[in-house]
Amino acid sequence: MTLRSLSFWFGASIVGFFLVIAVIGPWIAPYGESEAAGDVWLPFSHEFLLGTDSLGRDVLSRLLYGTRTTISIALIATLLSFAIGMTLGFTAAVMGGFVDQIISRAVDVLMSIPMLIFALVVLALLPSSAVILILVMAILDSTRVFRLARALALDIAVMDYVEAARLRGEGLGWVMRREVLPNALPPLISEFGLRFCFIILFLSAVSFLGVGVQPPQADWGGMVRENANAIGFGLVLPLIPAGAIFALTIAVNLLVDWQLSRSGLKRVR
Amino acid sequence: MNGVVRLILHRLALGALTLLAVSLVIFVGTEILPGDVAEAVLGQGATEETVNNLRKLLGLDLPAHIRYLQWLGSLLQGDLGTSLTTGKPVIEMIAPRLENTLFLAGTAALVAVPLAIGLGLVAARFQGSWLDKTISISTLAAISMPEFFVGYILIFVFAVKLRWLPSLAKLSPSMPLGDKLVLIILPCATLTLVVLAHMMRMTRAAVINVMSSPYVEMAELKGATASRIVMWHALPNALAPIITVVVLNLAYLIVGVVVVEVVFVYPGVGQLMVDNVAKRDLPVVQACGLVFAGTYTLLNMIADILSTLANPRLRHPK
Numbered sequence: 345m346t347l348r349s350l351s352f353w354f355g356a357s358i359v360g361f362f363l364v365i366a367v368i369g370p371w372i373a374p375y376g377e378s379e380a381a382g383d384v385w386l387p388f389s390h391e392f393l394l395g396t397d398s399l400g401r402d403v404l405s406r407l408l409y410g411t412r413t414t415i416s417i418a419l420i421a422t423l424l425s426f427a428i429g430m431t432l433g434f435t436a437a438v439m440g441g442f443v444d445q446i447i448s449r450a451v452d453v454l455m456s457i458p459m460l461i462f463a464l465v466v467l468a469l470l471p472s473s474a475v476i477l478i479l480v481m482a483i484l485d486s487t488r489v490f491r492l493a494r495a496l497a498l499d500i501a502v503m504d505y506v507e508a509a510r511l512r513g514e515g516l517g518w519v520m521r522r523e524v525l526p527n528a529l530p531p532l533i534s535e536f537g538l539r540f541c542f543i544i545l546f547l548s549a550v551s552f553l554g555v556g557v558q559p560p561q562a563d564w565g566g567m568v569r570e571n572a573n574a575i576g577f578g579l580v581l582p583l584i585p586a587g588a589i590f591a592l593t594i595a596v597n598l599l600v601d602w603q604l605s606r607s608g609l610k611r612v613r
Numbered sequence: 614m615n616g617v618v619r620l621i622l623h624r625l626a627l628g629a630l631t632l633l634a635v636s637l638v639i640f641v642g643t644e645i646l647p648g649d650v651a652e653a654v655l656g657q658g659a660t661e662e663t664v665n666n667l668r669k670l671l672g673l674d675l676p677a678h679i680r681y682l683q684w685l686g687s688l689l690q691g692d693l694g695t696s697l698t699t700g701k702p703v704i705e706m707i708a709p710r711l712e713n714t715l716f717l718a719g720t721a722a723l724v725a726v727p728l729a730i731g732l733g734l735v736a737a738r739f740q741g742s743w744l745d746k747t748i749s750i751s752t753l754a755a756i757s758m759p760e761f762f763v764g765y766i767l768i769f770v771f772a773v774k775l776r777w778l779p780s781l782a783k784l785s786p787s788m789p790l791g792d793k794l795v796l797i798i799l800p801c802a803t804l805t806l807v808v809l810a811h812m813m814r815m816t817r818a819a820v821i822n823v824m825s826s827p828y829v830e831m832a833e834l835k836g837a838t839a840s841r842i843v844m845w846h847a848l849p850n851a852l853a854p855i856i857t858v859v860v861l862n863l864a865y866l867i868v869g870v871v872v873v874e875v876v877f878v879y880p881g882v883g884q885l886m887v888d889n890v891a892k893r894d895l896p897v898v899q900a901c902g903l904v905f906a907g908t909y910t911l912l913n914m915i916a917d918i919l920s921t922l923a924n925p926r927l928r929h930p931k
Contacts, residue, residue, distance in 0.1 A: 453634040457906040458868040465902040466642050468890040548759050549872055553887050568761055575765055576780060578773050586762035593757035
């Protein structure tokens with residue numbers, strides 16, 4: 345077995361594991377998501393495999409519930425980000441001219457503000473809900489997708505087969521879906537993995553700062569925030585959800601590397 | 614030389630325009646959202662009358678474009694408005710915090726930049742060695758690691774288990790510099806670890822890229838030593854991309870500092886911003902956002918200008 349396929353299987357099994365947990369987690373959780381099941385900060389035991397948190401809730405159960413919350417919010421936000429970014433990117437590239445200028449300049453301005461800072465400013469005013477969180481992340485992140493999608497589509501839009509399709513009289517939507525999309529797909533797939541990682545890290549940071557997923561709902565970043573004090577007492581509690589974030593992102597990165605080298609692409613950063 | 618000056622002036626003008634756009638976006642970002650500040654501050658229990666009074670007090674009854682111009686005008690005079698919760702001028706709240714944040718980010722940069730370039734050069738010199746491989750693996754780990762994970766691991770090991778360093782960095786203005794430096798060792802190390810790997814990898818890539826050019830082969834054939842080739846032939850030509858990466862990572866540092874400040878309870882602008890997001894104190898949040906976004910824009914501009922200066926080819930635009 346080569347190192348490359350080894351890192352693929354390593355990455356794939358971790359990602360697979362987390363996806364399965366995201367689906368069945370809440371069913372196999374020994375306690376409820378916000379159920380005060382025991383004393384505060386109990387150590388690892390048979391009863392509480394990962395101990396209890398600052399409110400006496402079972403850490404393992406919250407981690408299982410949190411996996412579903414974190415992964416589903418991040419996944420929906422990434423999908424939405426790609427839907428917005430790809431649509432606008434392809435449109436800008438295929439239509440060019442005035443439309444391209446307007447969208448591109450708007451994206452430039454949005455990208456000149458760091459995403460976390462922008463999100464903090466906006467989330468300071470908006471009510472806290474999962475839908476708004478997803479929308480904010482998807483819109484801000486779609487600027488990055490837009491840049492890539494537009495650059496890819498610009499290269500494809502000058503190809504003869506696109507010209508032929510247009511001369512045939514195919515509509516804009518048809519050209520984007522049938523000619524541009526299939527040819528832009530391989531780099532976009534690896535970008536999807538990277539953006540998903542970025543959104544997981546971003547969501548965790550926002551939740552850690554207290555403006556993301558709101559308690560009592562569990563998510564990984566929020567769990568780190570809730571249990572931050574435990575570290576001062578020598579407990580590894582906040583490191584457990586933080587470690588889960590790390591494990592998932594590194595696994596997705598391994599898959600992205602594998603996909604990139606398989607399709608002969610180079611990693612940009 | 615004239616061309617360089619023109620190019621830089623052009624970039625400066627573009628930077629000023631970006632700053633203006635950033636201020637507009639921050640203003641509009643808080644403007645077009647449903648509900649307004651008065652409602653957000655007073656909460657749901659407020660009567661129509663109190664909401665209207667606060668609106669008048671904040672000038673929210675004026676049309677949006679007039680408010681933006683007023684806000685921008687006082688901004689240019691250094692007036693960042695008044696905090697809704699403390700009643701103090703925002704500038705007084707931010708100024709000491711900004712000093713702390715720049716102290717932390719600056720120290721981290723002083724450690725991280727020379728270290729990253731040095732290690733990157735060594736990795737390029739000994740391509741394929743164990744050091745080189747360690748660097749590429751640690752890059753993958755570094756981009757997958759949330760800042761708070763790094764921070765809490767460092768706290769756990771060095772403050773809780775070994776008891777070598779304090780876990781919280783509660784700085785006060787009266788402290789002597791030595792004490793302050795001891796307090797920021799851990800937050801500084803966290804920031805350094807977060808940006809180090811990326812800078813190292815890009816330095817290595819930039820140097821290796823140059824190493825494949827004909828004049829490097831020429832130097833090799835001439836019998837120059839590998840270290841001399843890296844330092845004299847490759848490094849000066851790889852400078853432009855390295856500068857860009859360094860400054861971009863400094864810009865990243867400015868954002869990463871928010872999370873790190875919260876982890877270490879460090880009295881900086883990031884902590885101030887997060888606290889006031891929770892209190893929904895909009896003028897403070899806007900001002901902090903502006904400070905961060907402005908610094909970010911400025912650093913990006915400096916990156917562009919420096920890389921123009923470092924690369925003769927970019928000095929002569931077509």
